[in-house]
Amino acid sequence: MLPDRPPRISLERADEPQHPRNLPVADPAQQLIASMREEMEEFRKSVMASLPRVKLPIKRSRASTIADTPFTESITSVELLRKFSPPDMRLYDGTSDPNDHVVHYKYKMMSMALSQHQWEAGMCMGFGETLAGPALTLFINSSYRSIGSYQELADKFVGHFASSCGLEKTTDDLNSFQQRRGELLRNYVARFNKERISIPDLHQPTVVEAFQNELLADSGFYKKLTKFKCYNLDQAMARAQVEIRWENDKRNKKRDPTSGRQEKKGPKSPQAVQGFRG
Incomplete structure (x- = not known):
């Protein structure tokens, strides 16, 4: 029979830190x-x-x-x-x-x-x-x-x-801002601009088309924009401001019935006629 092997002697001390490779690996x-x-x-x-x-x-x-x-x-x-x-x-x-x-x-x-x-x-x-x-x-x-x-x-x-x-708004939301019957152009423009500034990355031709299409079809301004196209929103707003000034002037004249009326000249008195002849 073979002799029993002698016990293996460990050369590492108990108080010495273990090598990193002997440390436990984190469980995935x-x-x-x-x-x-x-x-x-x-x-x-x-x-x-x-x-x-x-x-x-x-x-x-x-x-x-x-x-x-x-x-x-x-x-x-x-x-x-x-x-x-x-x-x-x-x-x-x-x-x-x-x-x-x-x-x-x-x-x-x-x-x-x-x-x-x-x-x-x-x-x-x-x-x-x-x-x-x-x-x-x-x-x-x-x-x-x-x-x-x-x-x-x-x-x-x-x-x-x-x-x-x-919710993020898009250009399609402008298609729901139709001008109301009897609504002044300046009020429609104000509503449209308030909605427009809340929409990022506007496509100019699409915005101009939405602005024109939502006007009243029988309004004079709609007919003007149809005849003379606008290619960006600045042109459309500039024409709208001209139309608004005309609209305001027309409304002010209706409020003041004496505006634009010439003073009627009455018949001259006999004394005035006689003085003129003399």
Whole structure:
């Protein structure tokens, strides 16, 4: 029989750290589960934020920090002016269109005395003070150090409150602005322009065609535009202004019956006739 083998002696000490290749490898399944949990948590927040009567729970701050911040170090490390204060504007609570709030906030911030180096940090740091209610709670609950630019902040903000966004209008919506019977041309033009400015990327020939087609077919202005085509909206608006001035002048004359009437000369008195002859 063969002799028993001697026991193998390990040369590694128990207190020495193991080689990285001996460390346990992260399980892909566990990573997938953790990722799915994060996505479900984000989805839960967005659903709760869309319900005005539901309040989101505020997370407790990390023990190692004074207060959590959703911004990365590239934002928080920028030193702003001591007198810097966010713009005075209506607070957003999540019930109106978030795009309008973002545009209004950017316009207000353009008047702030911020250098190019401070602009990105100022836009991010001041945004939270324009929020209220569920919108502010959602902002506070943002993941730690998850936002590195204002564009990223605006995209996440609009995405969370997408249910409050208005439907994007197209050029086809102008085809529903027919001039009413008895409506003045200036009122029709005002309604048309109000709708027109809310439509992005307008196609000029299509807008001019919609403006003309929605006029009353028996109106004089419609006949003029039919005879003499307009190739862009500026030409159509210029002709409309001329027609509106004529329309206003015609209406003013109807109100004042004495306008444009020549004074009637009565028969001359005998004394005047005699004086003339003498």
